[in-house]
Amino acid sequence: MPTSIAFLAIAEAQQLYHWLPTALELARRDDVRISVLSPSERILDLIRSRDPQGLLDPVRLRRPPGPDTLFRQPSRLATLLLNYRTLTRFPVLVTTEITTAWLSRVPGFPSRTILIKHGAGDREGGYKQRHRYFDLTLVGGIKDRRRMIERGLGTEQNIVVAGYPKFELDTEPQRFFPDDRPVLLYNPHFDAELSSWIRHGPAILAALEALDGWNVIVAPHIKLARQVPPITSQAPHVRVDMGSHHSIDMSYTTSADVYLGDVSSQIYEFVVRPRPCIFLNLDRRAWQGDPAFAHWRLGQVIEDLADLPRALARAADLQPGFIDAQETAMRDSIDQSPIPASRRQADLILDFARANG
Structure with a gap:
């Protein structure tokens, strides 16, 4: 039976590229099934546009009331509540947003949760108490690992530096103006x-x-x-x-x-x-x-x-x-190992899933 891992796409589109390269890397591997769970057809369409081979299995979640645009989505907590039973079907859930931490506090919730901490900024608002409820947290660099451990948001064992897969988009410089001014x-x-x-x-x-x-x-x-x-x-x-x-x-x-x-x-x-x-x-x-x-x-x-x-x-x-x-x-x-971050994250997630399956 293939290892089943689900990526939650319940946040707005700005978080998408922090996990999508890793999901695609995992989906290319043997005996792995990667589902993407979202209440938004707009978000799923954007994901499909980056997955021309159809490697990912999109799952449309029930949708609470609210807007459906790339940058406006309904309440994440309401989405989790409405789809609680569906989420329990997946042994491992991967996310980039921290509302999902709520699931780990529900008695008897069977799934394990992995956070890919998006962004690499410095402000204190990037460190919340909810971070400590994830079973595994992947961070971009040693700064985040150090700060999270100092704040009691994880341990040396469950916070791991794994790079920044968004850099793998290979976005080329573009001209947005008709002249050559800086x-x-x-x-x-x-x-x-x-x-x-x-x-x-x-x-x-x-x-x-x-x-x-x-x-x-x-x-x-x-x-x-x-x-x-x-x-x-x-x-x-x-x-x-x-x-x-x-x-x-x-x-x-x-x-x-x-x-x-x-x-x-x-x-x-x-x-x-x-x-x-x-x-x-x-x-x-x-x-x-x-x-x-x-x-x-x-x-x-x-x-x-x-x-x-x-x-x-x-x-x-x-x-x-x-x-x-x-x-x-x-x-x-941001740790910039010669090994792509998507591969490093995929290895860590897959090892975790197989050890906790």
């Missing part, structure tokens, strides 16, 4: 306490629209795009993306020349190839020494939007001084 990517986070956009959005947009000699991509975290009024701009050099394939498949982090942001983990998808970064400290936080802002050591930090043009003008000249810090931070945040 491209600035502004990528604000959704965290209301830390996001540069929540309190300063109109001023930031005005500063970006006033830039001379630059093209600008404004691509907020998709959760921010759901929380705030749509960002719009008539400036011909400004492209705003409130949620598309480009905003989740590394198209922008691959194609931009300079990164502008606050606390998004996408910074590590940008500096995998070292390039200039600028961070907005418009609330003048005392950030030095705070691990939640560790990535602010990877570029210039400005406290006034009036300083943005000068920071951009200096970015290329200052970048050599940041390369060592960027490369060190990448080694700590």
Whole structure:
């Protein structure tokens, strides 16, 4: 009988590429059956588009009331409750979201759960008590493993470094503008306490629209795009993306020349190839020494939007001084073994499934 493993696709599309390469790698192996469980036909269609050989077995879950778009899905907890009996048919469930931790707290729940921790950021919000209810957690790098163990969210035995399969998308740089001016990517986070956009959005947009000699991509975290009024701009050099394939498949982090942001983990998808970064400290936080802002050591930090043009003008000249810090931070945040992360994760998941089947 083949080893049965199910991947839960109950989150929005931005989490998809953190697990899909691993699911496809597992599905290519002998005596393994990989099911993908989702209440969304839109999400399943996107998965099918990345699985032309039909290696994965899509299972449409019962759907609670709520929207069905790539970036709006119904309550994850309601989805789990509505499909509880279906979920118990699978001995191992793999997910990238932490609502699924609820299942492990239900007396008698028979399945084992594996978390692939998505993202590689630094903010404290990436570490929740729910993390400790998973049987196995796969993290991108030693930073997450160290921090989770320090916070009592797992042990040296059940938190394992396994790389970042999203890097296997092989997204090529793209041209998003008709000219060759350098491209600035502004990528604000959704965290209301830390996001540069929540309190300063109109001023930031005005500063970006006033830039001379630059093209600008404004691509907020998709959760921010759901929380705030749509960002719009008539400036011909400004492209705003409130949620598309480009905003989740590394198209922008691959194609931009300079990164502008606050606390998004996408910074590590940008500096995998070292390039200039600028961070907005418009609330003048005392950030030095705070691990939640560790990535602010990877570029210039400005406290006034009036300083943005000068920071951009200096970015290329200052970048050599940041390369060592960027490369060190990448080694700590995301392990880039020559063995693909999807293969490493697949090995770990399959060994776990066979040992606990």
